[in-house]
Amino acid sequence: MKKWLPVFAAVILLVSGCAPKFETEDKIVQDKNDKESSAIVPNYQVSDQYYRTIIPFEPSKARGRIVNNLNTRYDIQEFETGLMRVAQKSFSPDTYLFQEGQYLDKETVDAWLNRKYTKSQLKEKKLSANENLGLNPEMSGKGSIDEQNKKSPIYLAHILEHDYLVKTKKGSAKLGGVVIGLALNTIHYYQKEQYGAVYQEDIPDTLSEGKKIAQEVLHRLRNMSGLKNVPITIALFEQKSKDSVVPGNFVAYTEVGEGSSSIDGWKKINEKYYLFPDGKTTNAYREDANTFDKFKQDVEKYFPNYNGVIGRGLYKDKQLSQLSIEIPIQFYGEAEVIGFTQYITGLVIDTFPDYISLEITVTSVDGPKAIIVRNQGEKEPFVHIYQ
Numbered sequence: 001m002k003k004w005l006p007v008f009a010a011v012i013l014l015v016s017g018c019a020p021k022f023e024t025e026d027k028i029v030q031d032k033n034d035k036e037s038s039a040i041v042p043n044y045q046v047s048d049q050y051y052r053t054i055i056p057f058e059p060s061k062a063r064g065r066i067v068n069n070l071n072t073r074y075d076i077q078e079f080e081t082g083l084m085r086v087a088q089k090s091f092s093p094d095t096y097l098f099q100e101g102q103y104l105d106k107e108t109v110d111a112w113l114n115r116k117y118t119k120s121q122l123k124e125k126k127l128s129a130n131e132n133l134g135l136n137p138e139m140s141g142k143g144s145i146d147e148q149n150k151k152s153p154i155y156l157a158h159i160l161e162h163d164y165l166v167k168t169k170k171g172s173a174k175l176g177g178v179v180i181g182l183a184l185n186t187i188h189y190y191q192k193e194q195y196g197a198v199y200q201e202d203i204p205d206t207l208s209e210g211k212k213i214a215q216e217v218l219h220r221l222r223n224m225s226g227l228k229n230v231p232i233t234i235a236l237f238e239q240k241s242k243d244s245v246v247p248g249n250f251v252a253y254t255e256v257g258e259g260s261s262s263i264d265g266w267k268k269i270n271e272k273y274y275l276f277p278d279g280k281t282t283n284a285y286r287e288d289a290n291t292f293d294k295f296k297q298d299v300e301k302y303f304p305n306y307n308g309v310i311g312r313g314l315y316k317d318k319q320l321s322q323l324s325i326e327i328p329i330q331f332y333g334e335a336e337v338i339g340f341t342q343y344i345t346g347l348v349i350d351t352f353p354d355y356i357s358l359e360i361t362v363t364s365v366d367g368p369k370a371i372i373v374r375n376q377g378e379k380e381p382f383v384h385i386y387q
Contacts (some may be wrong), residue, residue: 062108083250111133135156185203247273276289277292328363
């Protein structure tokens with residue numbers, strides 16, 4: 001059971017940064033490989049920043065592979081949501097509908113994520129050259145296993161496809177564009193012997209190799225039925241190490257026009273996540289670090305022996321854009337939860353400038369206790385207490 005916070009009414013506002021859009025529910029005819037089927041467009045859009053989807057929902061044909069291929073849950077979440085942010089640069093949520101990828105299936109994704117086979121491996125596996133689909137480099141055949149591993153890092157960790165549909169004047173929906181995310185490793189993990197210790201090496205040329213892989217991915221997409229002429233956007237994501245407590249980030253994207261099979265250039269994405277509190281964050285953004293430290297100290301005034309406040313901030317063009325804060329505390333009654341949440345909400349209003357999008361979760365060993373959300377440009381937050 002859930003309960004709205006009744007004792008601090010001044011802080012209750014809409015969750016969305018923009019007013020929700022209520023529109024007439026549309027029925028459309030979706031064209032799937034020359035076969036028409038009925039679909040529905042929902043009549044509610046949370047904000048201009050989110051895409052609407054069609055009903056019934058069509059899951060990705062490569063659904064579930066992302067969990068196995070990325071290092072942390074932070075990378076998994078950011079790879080998916082960040083790819084939608086990139087998509088907005090090419091396909092407006094006002095015009096396009098979102099659909100999970102329908103062209104790259106599990107078998108294709110797995111084959112592309114493999115290492116390229118050597119001639120001897122192809123012969124051993126009885127495969128033709130056309131079946132040698134791995135986008136990661138083949139193992140170097142020179143030196144010890146250790147040396148081969150160092151020389152042959154796995155660059156490509158995962159491939160994610162998002163499709164964007166556009167409604168036509170005739171009331172149908174057709175594929176209007178495809179966005180492909182390529183998750184790249186920045187750390188190469190390897191073993192010198194089977195079942196042996198795991199070693200790691202930094203990968204210095206991730207971005208340049210990712211751009212080469214993107215060109216080959218584009219070439220293959222153009223050879224697929226239905227993708228010859230649609231606009232395609234490809235974005236490169238650098239994931240963090242397996243022990244990272246902040247996610248990786250997208251670093252570049254390219255937009256390829258209808259029918260083109262070549263990448264003419266790349267646009268830089270200046271985004272990066274930082275941890276609060278952390279020495280690297282203090283060195284890079286001292287003013288933001290000091291603001292967070294003040295918030296943390298004020299939390300400790302309520303619970304004097306507590307210092308577990310953790311924040312993860314997304315910087316866009318070197319300015320703090322989003323900040324997620326976790327506050328795990330042991331509570332001993334409902335009154336404590338209400339009082340503490342009320343106190344934290346006041347701190348949010350007094351401490352953080354309104355150009356920052358904020359989400360604060362208060363938890364205990366029993367699970368989530370409260371959530372406080374303030375979207376960019378809002379003066380006061382939305383508050384919800386769980387019971």
